[in-house]
Amino acid sequence: MQDGSHLESKRRPGGRTARNRAAVLDATLAELVEHGYAETSMEKIAMRAGVATSTVYRRWTNLEGVIQDLAHRFADDAGVPNGGESFPDSGDLETDLRALAGAFLTIYAHVAQRVWLDVMVAAAVRDPAARETLSAVVASRIRETSLLVRRAIDRGEVPADTDAEEVIRMVAAPFYYRMLVTAEPIDSALADRVAAMAAHAARAGILVRRATPPEQ
Amino acid sequence: MQDGSHLESKRRPGGRTARNRAAVLDATLAELVEHGYAETSMEKIAMRAGVATSTVYRRWTNLEGVIQDLAHRFADDAGVPNGGESFPDSGDLETDLRALAGAFLTIYAHVAQRVWLDVMVAAAVRDPAARETLSAVVASRIRETSLLVRRAIDRGEVPADTDAEEVIRMVAAPFYYRMLVTAEPIDSALADRVAAMAAHAARAGILVRRATPPEQ
Known part of the structure; x- marks a missing residue:
């Protein structure tokens, strides 16, 4: 296993609660990297x-909760929206998907x-608990x-029965x-391409909640 | 690690060369499952x-070659085309992609x-050699x-500069x-949906070899 110490985040602002959260998330990542999910x-x-074990249980309930919060922090750091107001809302699905x-x-x-x-995927292929945690975080x-897609449904840009999560x-x-x-390579050309592809498919009624796509 | 013995294939027809190939591929899968890629x-x-080690080297050159051939056998068993004539050719890209x-x-x-x-992905996240083997097999x-897509290009169904592999x-x-x-779940509804999505995107000129999608 690699040494996870270089992964610890820069000091974050906030009071004791925020400092505790940062310390717990840093420790979680370091434990995962050094010892793997199972350990x-x-x-x-x-x-x-x-920090006290009781503090960790009180705030996060279980390991899945801590890992979920860690994934949230990565997303926050990257500017991925995770609340209603912070979502891009250009009025155009493809533009919003490109931002995402x-x-x-x-x-x-x-x-x-x-x-x-990498740690979670490697664990998930052989450990059902890790698989469940990974899929819960992603879900x-x-x-x-x-929400980006539900807004496009509300605007009438895509069919009402579009499967927003799909x-x-x-x-x-x-x-x-x-x-x-x-x-x-993962680059901005890929981001543009997948946003255009998914927006087209949604507008064409291919990504609807029914089991089969419409006749063409 | 799991016991890989139940994964050995049914007896296959053919002469000594075919029997040797089957035995080597079965042994490769069992070794991967029981001991992992690194071992x-x-x-x-x-x-x-x-079989003689020299026989294995002569036929497959290296571990990547054996693993590549194992993946080919899975594809053959599933009826995935791997040669010119065996490809579906309905004259319609979406239909061919749905078959794929x-x-x-x-x-x-x-x-x-x-x-x-699972073995290859778990190995790939921490071992560059496994990563290279996995991506070479998939590539x-x-x-x-x-070839399915290149035929659609030849028919003029999709733009000439379509990135067939993409x-x-x-x-x-x-x-x-x-x-x-x-x-x-991975089911036939998913197969229909992705075939329709990719065919639409190709026809709309979204999956062309240029770095950016065309203006709409």
Whole structure:
């Protein structure tokens, strides 16, 4: 395993609660990188972060909760929207999806996030608990960002029965595919291409909630 | 590590060369599953298969060659085209892509193939040699299957500067994304949806070789 100490974040502003959160998330990433998912526990995270185990359980409930929050921090750092007002709203789905894909680029350029994803994917292929945590974290991000698509539905830009989360998945999939499988470049041309492809497919009624695409 | 013995293939027809190939590929899969990529070697494969190490080197050159051939066997078993005549040729890109995506479904339903992919992806996230082997195997499949798209170019169904391999990647990515990241269902509705999406994007000139998509 690599040494995770270089992954610790810069000092963040805020009071004791914010400092504790930062310390716990840094400790979680370092434990994951150094010891893998299977060996990471709430107790070891608390010890490494120098906070009481009860504090960690109170705030995050379980390991999945801490890892979810870690993924949120990566997204916040990359400027990926995670709340209603912070979403781009250009009035055009393709433009909004391009902004989202651009934020993916920032996340994937972030060493700590890449390391986190590598650890989680490697664990997920053989550990159902890790698989469940990874898919829960990703599902939560997809749910949040699908607001972009629901707005396009409200505007009438795409059919009312568009599967908003499926549109986001189609934007995300080529990034993960390149990162985990083909090792091909992840760049702004890719972001433009997937945003255009997903927006076209949504407008053409291909990404609707029914099981089969419409006749053409 | 799991026990790979149940993954050995049924007895295949053919002469001694075919039997040797089958034994070597079975042994490769079993070694990968039981000991992981880093511990798998040409020598251990030959010993397990009961053939001379020199035979293995002569036919496959190196570990990447054996793993590539193993992936070919999975594809052959699933009916994925890997030679000019065996490709579907309906005269319509979306129909051909749907047939290809349907073959992906068969591959992904194949336990041995899933195990192989899991082993390779888990190894790739921390081992550059495994990463290179995985991406070489996938790149080779993409190159071969992109014939479907080159035929659509020749027919004038999609723009002449369409990036044929990128169309195939856009079909493949959602399958890998679900398998490795979101753990969501992989079914024929997905195959239909990605085939329609990629064909639409190709026809709209979104998947061309230039770095940026055309103005709309």
